[in-house]
Amino acid sequence: MKIRGKIAFRDLETGIWVLEGDDGRTYELAGGDRKIKRDGQRVEVDGEVKKDAVSIGMVGPLFHVKSYRFE
Amino acid sequence: MIPFFSRRALPVLSASLLLLVACASEPDSARKVRSEGLSDPSAEVEPGAIVVDFKDGTTKAEFDALEKDWGVDLEFNSIEGAEDGITIARGVGDVDAVLAKIRQNPNVEAAEPLEVYRSSYVPNDPGYTKQWNLQMIDMPKAWDKSRGKGVVVAVLDTGIAYEDYDDFKQVPDLKGIKFVKGYDFVNKDEHANDDHGHGTHVAGTIAQATNNSEGVAGVAFEATLMPVKVLDHFGRGTSANIADAIRFAADNGAKVINMSLGGGGYSAVMESAVAYARKKGVTVVCAAGNGGRAKVEYPAAYEGAVAVSAVGPDGTLAPYSSYGKELDIAAPGGDKRQGEAGGIIQNTIDQRDVSKSVYASYQGTSMATPHVAAVAALLYAAGAKTPDEVEKALYDGAKPVGDKAWSEQYGHGVLNAQRSLEALGKTRGALDWNPLLAGLGMLAMVLLSLSKRIRPGYLNVLFNPGFLFSLIVSTVGFFIAHYFAGWFSGGAADVLDATSLPIPDLDRIIFGRGKLANPLFYSALIPVVASLLAVRFKGLRPVVGGLAIGFAGFLGYGAWAHAPALAWMPFKFLAMPWLVLNTLICLFVARALLRKESV
Numbered sequence: 242m243k244i245r246g247k248i249a250f251r252d253l254e255t256g257i258w259v260l261e262g263d264d265g266r267t268y269e270l271a272g273g274d275r276k277i278k279r280d281g282q283r284v285e286v287d288g289e290v291k292k293d294a295v296s297i298g299m300v301g302p303l304f305h306v307k308s309y310r311f312e
Numbered sequence: 313m314i315p316f317f318s319r320r321a322l323p324v325l326s327a328s329l330l331l332l333v334a335c336a337s338e339p340d341s342a343r344k345v346r347s348e349g350l351s352d353p354s355a356e357v358e359p360g361a362i363v364v365d366f367k368d369g370t371t372k373a374e375f376d377a378l379e380k381d382w383g384v385d386l387e388f389n390s391i392e393g394a395e396d397g398i399t400i401a402r403g404v405g406d407v408d409a410v411l412a413k414i415r416q417n418p419n420v421e422a423a424e425p426l427e428v429y430r431s432s433y434v435p436n437d438p439g440y441t442k443q444w445n446l447q448m449i450d451m452p453k454a455w456d457k458s459r460g461k462g463v464v465v466a467v468l469d470t471g472i473a474y475e476d477y478d479d480f481k482q483v484p485d486l487k488g489i490k491f492v493k494g495y496d497f498v499n500k501d502e503h504a505n506d507d508h509g510h511g512t513h514v515a516g517t518i519a520q521a522t523n524n525s526e527g528v529a530g531v532a533f534e535a536t537l538m539p540v541k542v543l544d545h546f547g548r549g550t551s552a553n554i555a556d557a558i559r560f561a562a563d564n565g566a567k568v569i570n571m572s573l574g575g576g577g578y579s580a581v582m583e584s585a586v587a588y589a590r591k592k593g594v595t596v597v598c599a600a601g602n603g604g605r606a607k608v609e610y611p612a613a614y615e616g617a618v619a620v621s622a623v624g625p626d627g628t629l630a631p632y633s634s635y636g637k638e639l640d641i642a643a644p645g646g647d648k649r650q651g652e653a654g655g656i657i658q659n660t661i662d663q664r665d666v667s668k669s670v671y672a673s674y675q676g677t678s679m680a681t682p683h684v685a686a687v688a689a690l691l692y693a694a695g696a697k698t699p700d701e702v703e704k705a706l707y708d709g710a711k712p713v714g715d716k717a718w719s720e721q722y723g724h725g726v727l728n729a730q731r732s733l734e735a736l737g738k739t740r741g742a743l744d745w746n747p748l749l750a751g752l753g754m755l756a757m758v759l760l761s762l763s764k765r766i767r768p769g770y771l772n773v774l775f776n777p778g779f780l781f782s783l784i785v786s787t788v789g790f791f792i793a794h795y796f797a798g799w800f801s802g803g804a805a806d807v808l809d810a811t812s813l814p815i816p817d818l819d820r821i822i823f824g825r826g827k828l829a830n831p832l833f834y835s836a837l838i839p840v841v842a843s844l845l846a847v848r849f850k851g852l853r854p855v856v857g858g859l860a861i862g863f864a865g866f867l868g869y870g871a872w873a874h875a876p877a878l879a880w881m882p883f884k885f886l887a888m889p890w891l892v893l894n895t896l897i898c899l900f901v902a903r904a905l906l907r908k909e910s911v
Contacts, residue, residue: 253602253632254676255510292577297510297547297678299574299601299609
């Protein structure tokens with residue numbers, strides 16, 4: 242599935258990277274490569290939501306990135 | 313009618329009866345619990361110092377003459393010395409021998425080692441002054457009562473930097489803390505070391521080495537930690553691993569499970585694991601989540617788990633904290649909008665180098681959760697036996713925010729260790745005999761309000777077995793059961809424990825303790841319904857009369873003393889008029905039932 246939105250760093254817990262989706266939801270980012278970590282960057286990501294994933298972030302569903310494109 | 317008790321003797325008799333009950337009102341179990349607790353850790357003997365109390369008016373010249381023989385240098389303790397004869401001496405070699413000698417002297421009233429009292433325990437960890445979170449939950453006072461000694465707390469997280477193994481190093485401020493064997497469910501081995509930094513921080517809040525002149529303090533620093541790794545080096549894991557880990561911890565002696573994690577959908581497997589742990593007597597504490605929205609994450613949202621939200625240094629909900637209808641309690645989790653000082657500081661590993669120790673300031677509901685888990689450990693160490701008891705004490709001791717007894721943001725309020733330990737002392741320490749006393753007082757009132765012709769004798773009423781039984785059961789419960797509860801364990805103990813509750817609290821067998829009082833049970837409903845039966849069956853009248861008097865005593869005392877928080881009431885203050893109204897209804901019912909038939 243593809244989602245558009247904005248990459249953001251949240252100073253929560255030990256620090257987490259999220260995708261603020263244009264769908265109004267916040268996803269905790271996983272996968273991709275380290276260059277996706279660009280605070281405030283508009284992006285379109287392709288990947289999937291991991292339903293059984295549990296994390297320290299607890300900000301929303303975990304989105305596992307397969308590929309992404311900065312906008 | 314017992315003929316030799318005249319009516320005039322009635323007030324005297326009832327007063328002496330009240331006295332009798334009052335004298336019995338401290339059962340042995342209460343005293344035992346108190347003496348089993350820490351004696352008084354705030355008092356310490358100062359080495360080589362003694363205090364000698366001479367007869368009042370003893371002069372300095374008089375005791376100076378004795379000093380040489382005793383080998384001590386006594387001085388008046390204060391300007392009161394000349395009056396009360398209290399002197400002290402320091403630098404005494406063999407304190408016991410010297411004291412024995414001094415006590416021989418007829419001018420000495422008492423002689424003992426000098427005790428130094430502190431206001432409360434203040435640890436010497438250099439970073440302690442930055443830990444606003446520990447002040448917020450009243451830790452200094454709570455440490456005088458419990459430090460969690462021997463209670464095993466399992467930390468299900470990214471692991472703990474608890475041993476030197478491979479390239480892992482124990483962080484310095486966990487040195488001296490006790491650990492039991494845990495498990496690494498990610499890498500499938502017995503070395504649950506931390507390769508991330510989150511778990512060590514969480515463990516530090518629970519049991520950072522304290523009063524060791526290093527770093528910062530922890531809440532339950534005499535507790536035993538069980539490192540259980542369920543999250544990988546990115547801080548992520550699966551619900552299946554976590555479910556396994558919950559059962560592992562419960563089967564291996566943990567009394568508390570801390571889960572500063574969440575997310576994913578509902579998982580029946582994890583929910584049943586939580587229920588399993590709870591059944592084994594484990595208190596399961598979980599983070600509500602960091603979504604900043606009205607949705608409590610799993611596992612916190614499961615029935616058997618304590619869901620924790622986070623507050624900042626100002627005591628209000630942190631902006632990131634999730635909340636919702638499953639929320640139970642709030643605890644300090646930090647708010648760094650004003651800077652790093654607003655976070656929770658503990659010792660952990662550098663995320664970039666697992667062998668490097670750092671003191672990090674983090675914020676999150678993950679940081680709030682271990683405060684609650686650690687206080688749960690304090691409660692177990694202070695005598696709590698079941699998760700129900702622990703939860704009740706946690707919630708009774710929590711400081712409500714605003715005028716609501718419960719809210720979606722704070723649950724029952726902000727965690728307070730000191731008040732929860734006190735609340736536990738009340739539930740475990742002693743039966744509350746006051747409702748029975750109030751009931752006896754009300755019985756006298758009701759009887760005196762009846763005209764002579766239809767007024768039965770006070771003792772005639774009281775010694776009717778049916779009346780007495782229902783009076784006692786509705787005010788203090790079938791209290792004998794309380795004394796035997798310790799002989800049993802598991803289900804049998806639960807049943808006995810339940811029967812020891814007064815009738816208005818019996819709904820808690822069904823709905824669980826630690827919940828708010830049920831206003832239908834805390835009302836005249838039961839006596840009124842019972843009185844309808846007594847209209848038909850006259851033999852029931854004394855029994856129902858006792859029930860009504862008992863309820864009147866219980867509710868009346870409740871209104872007067874503490875006005876308990878009732879469920880479904882929009883405002884806490886409504887509890888008061890509700891209880892008063894129902895007390896009056898009970899008295900009315902009792903008056904109708906206890907009058908002598910005017911045949």
